Amino acid sequence: MVSNSDSSGALAQRLSDSGLRSTPQREVIYSVLLKKRDHPTAEDVFARAKPEMPMISLATVYNCLETLVQCNLVRAVNFERGPTRYCPNLRPHAHFHDEQTGATHDIDLPAGVLDQVKSVLPVNFDAASVEIIFRGKARTET
Amino acid sequence: MVSNSDSSGALAQRLSDSGLRSTPQREVIYSVLLKKRDHPTAEDVFARAKPEMPMISLATVYNCLETLVQCNLVRAVNFERGPTRYCPNLRPHAHFHDEQTGATHDIDLPAGVLDQVKSVLPVNFDAASVEIIFRGKARTET
DNA sequence: AGCATATTTAGAATGATTCTAATTCCTTGT
DNA sequence: ACAAGGAATTAGAATCATTCTAAATATGCT
Numbered sequence: 028m029v030s031n032s033d034s035s036g037a038l039a040q041r042l043s044d045s046g047l048r049s050t051p052q053r054e055v056i057y058s059v060l061l062k063k064r065d066h067p068t069a070e071d072v073f074a075r076a077k078p079e080m081p082m083i084s085l086a087t088v089y090n091c092l093e094t095l096v097q098c099n100l101v102r103a104v105n106f107e108r109g110p111t112r113y114c115p116n117l118r119p120h121a122h123f124h125d126e127q128t129g130a131t132h133d134i135d136l137p138a139g140v141l142d143q144v145k146s147v148l149p150v151n152f153d154a155a156s157v158e159i160i161f162r163g164k165a166r167t168e169t
Numbered sequence: 170m171v172s173n174s175d176s177s178g179a180l181a182q183r184l185s186d187s188g189l190r191s192t193p194q195r196e197v198i199y200s201v202l203l204k205k206r207d208h209p210t211a212e213d214v215f216a217r218a219k220p221e222m223p224m225i226s227l228a229t230v231y232n233c234l235e236t237l238v239q240c241n242l243v244r245a246v247n248f249e250r251g252p253t254r255y256c257p258n259l260r261p262h263a264h265f266h267d268e269q270t271g272a273t274h275d276i277d278l279p280a281g282v283l284d285q286v287k288s289v290l291p292v293n294f295d296a297a298s299v300e301i302i303f304r305g306k307a308r309t310e311t
Numbered sequence: 312a313g314c315a316t317a318t319t320t321a322g323a324a325t326g327a328t329t330c331t332a333a334t335t336c337c338t339t340g341t
Numbered sequence: 342a343c344a345a346g347g348a349a350t351t352a353g354a355a356t357c358a359t360t361c362t363a364a365a366t367a368t369g370c371t
Contacts, residue, residue: 048337048348069327084351089328091350107247108358110327123294132294140289144263144301147282152265152274154305159286163296190317190368211358226320231359233319250327252358 041098055080056091057115060101066112066122066131104131106160121159132165183240197222198233199257202243208254208264208273246273248302263301274307 038057039049059075060067067075073088092113095101102114106124114122116133119141123132141157148154180199181191201217202209209217215230234255237243244256248266256264258275261283265274283299290296 050336050349052350082351084353086329086352087350103249105247105249107245108250108253108327111250121289123290123296126297134289134291134294136289140286143285144282145303147263147278148265148276148303151308151310152276152303152305153307154265154303155268156304158300158302158304160300160302161287161290161294161296162298162300163294165295166293168293192318192367194319224320226322228321228360229319250358 038098038100041100042094045098047094047098052080052083052087053091053094055083056088057095057100060095060113060115064115064133066104066114068110068112070110072113106131121161123161123163123165125165126162127164130165130167134159134161180237180240180242183242184236187240189236189240194222194225194229195233195236197225198230199237199242202237202255202257206257206275208246208256210252210254212252214255248273263303265303265305265307267307268304269306272307272309276301276303 038054042049042053055076056072059072059079063075069085069088069092072092073083073085076083076088092101092103095113096103100115100117102116104112104114104122106112106122112131114131114133119136119138121134121136123134124130125132136159144157144159145154180196184191184195197218198214201214201221205217211227211230211234214234215225215227218225218230234243234245237255238245242257242259244258246254246256246264248254248264254273256273256275261278261280263276263278265276266272267274278301286299286301287296
């Protein structure tokens, strides 16, 4: 059987690259993330996956999300100690956390900005990754 | 009685500015943070405060740390969902999280870098704060 | 001194996540 | 097709950091 979409094909590919299996649960979790990119929590994902797959368990949602993060198909994002949120945006981007609404917005980072930021590091610090989080309020037009 | 040091004087001042009281517990917690600036967790602070004040409770440590954060004398720092760490460094700085050792290093930010970073935001986003976290490994010379 | 309010305290409760152990589901070798 | 072995899923228990609760203490003020 041929993959039914680019994204699930990509998922199957990434999984097998890592020696992991493509499963219905992983497909559903990933499709849920792609469908509504509002940085859902594991509980959110659980709720959205259930209609499609009523027997899925919360533990599986956690397992699958962890797997997707390992495969670099999804980024985990944390604000303070709130529940982890998941984001399928793979471009380099920062996050803007709206303190009024709780909404999270992706802020694409122009090439070079990350390098500029990394340039503040003393030579003996070797950064594998940089995370930038903005907090404030956003005027999203009505 | 006159304050016994600049820092506790500063603490008493900041507290009363916010309509809060200076208490022995708050003084001890703050002095613990100033004494060893290694980004301790609440449990770490609790352990370090106990010798000086054996009856202090963990709940009080949480309360006092929260109070100090409210007064802007201390910053709370989070890495993923690990326990919150506390940092009395008030200069604008980023954090470098060493993935091998778990150590956290302050990275002072030259004036202007935060503005450069903020400049990537679309006009309708108004950032009250920016947080920058590096992850990687640090060669701290022996 | 007496009162109102802040603060501290111990322990219970919470919430997100991880762990455990049992089951189910493939995949591969025969 | 069939069995073995490993991978994945599942329900529920366990964990961990933190917050809440209610009672006890301390403090500042009139």
